[in-house]
Amino acid sequence: LKLTRGKHNLVYKILKCAVACNKKYEPTWESLDSRPLPEWYDQAKFGIFIHWGVFSVPSFVSEWFWWYWKETRQKNVVDFMEKNYPPHFTYADFAKDFTAELYDPDQWADLFKESGAQYVVLTSKHHEGYTNWPSNVSWNWNSMDVGPHRDLVGELANSIRNRTYLKFGLYHSLFEWFNPLYLADKASNFTTRRYATEKSIQELYELVNTYKPDIVWSDGDPGPVEYWNSTGFLAWLYNDSPVKDMVVTNDRWGAGCMCKHGGYFTCQDRYSPGVLQHHKWENCMTIDRYSWGYRRNANIQDFLTIEEIISTFASTISCGGNMLMNVGPTKDGMIAPVFQDRLREFGSWLKVNGEAVYSSKPWRSQNDSVTPNIWYTEKPGTVYTFVLSWPKSNWIELGEPVPGNSTNEISLLGHKGLLEWYIRNSLLHIRMPNLNTSDLPCKWAWVLRLSGFV
Numbered sequence: 001l002k003l004t005r006g007k008h009n010l011v012y013k014i015l016k017c018a019v020a021c022n023k024k025y026e027p028t029w030e031s032l033d034s035r036p037l038p039e040w041y042d043q044a045k046f047g048i049f050i051h052w053g054v055f056s057v058p059s060f061v062s063e064w065f066w067w068y069w070k071e072t073r074q075k076n077v078v079d080f081m082e083k084n085y086p087p088h089f090t091y092a093d094f095a096k097d098f099t100a101e102l103y104d105p106d107q108w109a110d111l112f113k114e115s116g117a118q119y120v121v122l123t124s125k126h127h128e129g130y131t132n133w134p135s136n137v138s139w140n141w142n143s144m145d146v147g148p149h150r151d152l153v154g155e156l157a158n159s160i161r162n163r164t165y166l167k168f169g170l171y172h173s174l175f176e177w178f179n180p181l182y183l184a185d186k187a188s189n190f191t192t193r194r195y196a197t198e199k200s201i202q203e204l205y206e207l208v209n210t211y212k213p214d215i216v217w218s219d220g221d222p223g224p225v226e227y228w229n230s231t232g233f234l235a236w237l238y239n240d241s242p243v244k245d246m247v248v249t250n251d252r253w254g255a256g257c258m259c260k261h262g263g264y265f266t267c268q269d270r271y272s273p274g275v276l277q278h279h280k281w282e283n284c285m286t287i288d289r290y291s292w293g294y295r296r297n298a299n300i301q302d303f304l305t306i307e308e309i310i311s312t313f314a315s316t317i318s319c320g321g322n323m324l325m326n327v328g329p330t331k332d333g334m335i336a337p338v339f340q341d342r343l344r345e346f347g348s349w350l351k352v353n354g355e356a357v358y359s360s361k362p363w364r365s366q367n368d369s370v371t372p373n374i375w376y377t378e379k380p381g382t383v384y385t386f387v388l389s390w391p392k393s394n395w396i397e398l399g400e401p402v403p404g405n406s407t408n409e410i411s412l413l414g415h416k417g418l419l420e421w422y423i424r425n426s427l428l429h430i431r432m433p434n435l436n437t438s439d440l441p442c443k444w445a446w447v448l449r450l451s452g453f454v
Contacts, residue, residue, distance in 0.1 A: 025239055047120060114347045179199065216248075264280040407452050
C-alpha cells in the first residue's frame with residue numbers, strides 16, 4: 001500500500017496507522033526497530049518518574065543503599081548501619097517499615113496533572129527485587145505480602161487513568177542484585193537462564209497483562225539480550241499484547257542495547273546532549289542531584305532550582321527529546337514539599353508556555369547564533385523562542401529567525417498584544433514589553449511566538 005500526503009491528512013494518518021498496526025514484528029532488532037513510535041509520546045514532551053521501594057525506608061545516600069552496604073561496603077553506609085541498627089539486622093528487615101500509610105494515589109495523580117506532565121512512570125521493581133504489586137513470582141517480597149499490604153501499582157494506575165491526558169507507565173528492573181537464581185546464572189556467564197525465564201520475564205508478562213501500561217521502561221544492562229529473551233518479549237508486546245498498538249518502550253533490554261535499539265533512546269541517566277538527535281530520546285533526570293530515591297540526608301542545595309529545571313527542559317525538547325523528571329516519595333507515601341514545590345512551579349510555567357512545548361518539533365536551529373541562553377521549537381508557521389534570561393535593556397537580538405513571505409508577527413506568550421521588531425544587519429531586534437515584575441506572564445523563562453518566520 002503506497003501512502004501519499006495531501007490535504008486529506010486525517011485519511012493519511014488512519015491508513016498509516018492501519019499499516020503499522022497490521023504489521024507483524026519478528027523477534028529481531030531489524031524488525032522491532034522498524035516499528036513507528038506511537039505519536040502520543042513525542043507530543044507529550046514531559047513525564048514524571050517515581051522511584052519508590054524498600055530503599056525508601058533507610059532513605060540514606062540513594063536507592064542503591066543495599067548494594068553500597070553489602071557489596072561495595074561504602075564507608076558512610078556501613079557506618080550508618082553500625083550506628084543505628086543491631087548487628088544481625090538484614091535489608092529484608094526494612095520491608096516491614098515500608099508502610100505507605102499516607103499513600104493517597106489520587107493526591108499524587110492530581111499533583112502530577114498540576115505539574116503539566118502528560119505521562120507517569122512508576123518503579124514497579126528496582127534492583128532490590130521487591131515488587132510494588134502482588135507478583136506471583138516474588139513470594140513474600142512484594143507490597144501485598146510485606147510492608148503496605150496494598151497493590152501500589154494498581155492503585156496508582158487507576159488514579160492516573162482517571163485524569164484526562166495522563167498516560168501510565170511502569171519501570172521494571174530486569175536483574176536483581178542478590179537474587180540467588182540471578183547470581184547462579186551470572187556465575188555461569190549466563191549460559192543458564194533460570195532467573196530470566198522463571199522470574200524476570202514472568203514479571204514483565206504479569207505487568208503488561210494486569211496493568212496494561214502505556215510505557216514499559218526497562219532497566220538493567222547486565223546480561224546479553226539472548227539471556228533475557230528481550231526481542232521475543234518485545235515481539236509479543238508489539239504483536240499480541242493488550243497494549244500492542246500504543247505502548248512505548250525504551251532502550252535498556254540487555255548489554256549493548258542502550259542508545260542502539262528500542263522505541264526511544266535513554267543512552268544514560270540524565271542524558272542531555274545539547275544538540276539535535278535524529279532518533280527520539282528521553283532525558284530521565286532527577287530533582288535531587290544525587291539520588292532517585294528519597295534521601296533524609298539531603299540539603300536544600302542538593303535540589304535543582306526551577307530555573308535549572310526549565311533550562312534543562314528547553315534544551316531537551318529543542319533537541320528532540322522528552323524529559324522524565326524524577327521524584328522520590330517517602331516510606332509512608334508522601335511526596336516531600338520540595339518536590340511538590342518544583343512540580344507546581346513547573347506546572348505554572350507550562351500553563352503559560354505549553355503552546356511552545358506540547359506537540360512541538362525541533363526547529364532547524366536549536367540555539368541562537370548571536371544571543372546565548374536561547375532555545376527554539378516550532379509548529380507549522382510558528383517559531384518559538386525560549387528566552388532563559390530577560391534582556392537588561394528590554395531589547396533582544398536574534399541571529400537565526402528570518403521573516404517569511406507571509407504576515408510576520410511577534411508576541412510574548414502570556415502577554416496581550418504584539419511586540420515591536422525590526423531587521424538590521426541581518427539580525428532580528430525585538431523589544432520586550434516594559435513590565436513590572438508582578439506583570440510578567442511567568443517568573444523564570446519566557447517564550448516568544450514568531451509567526452511567519454522561517
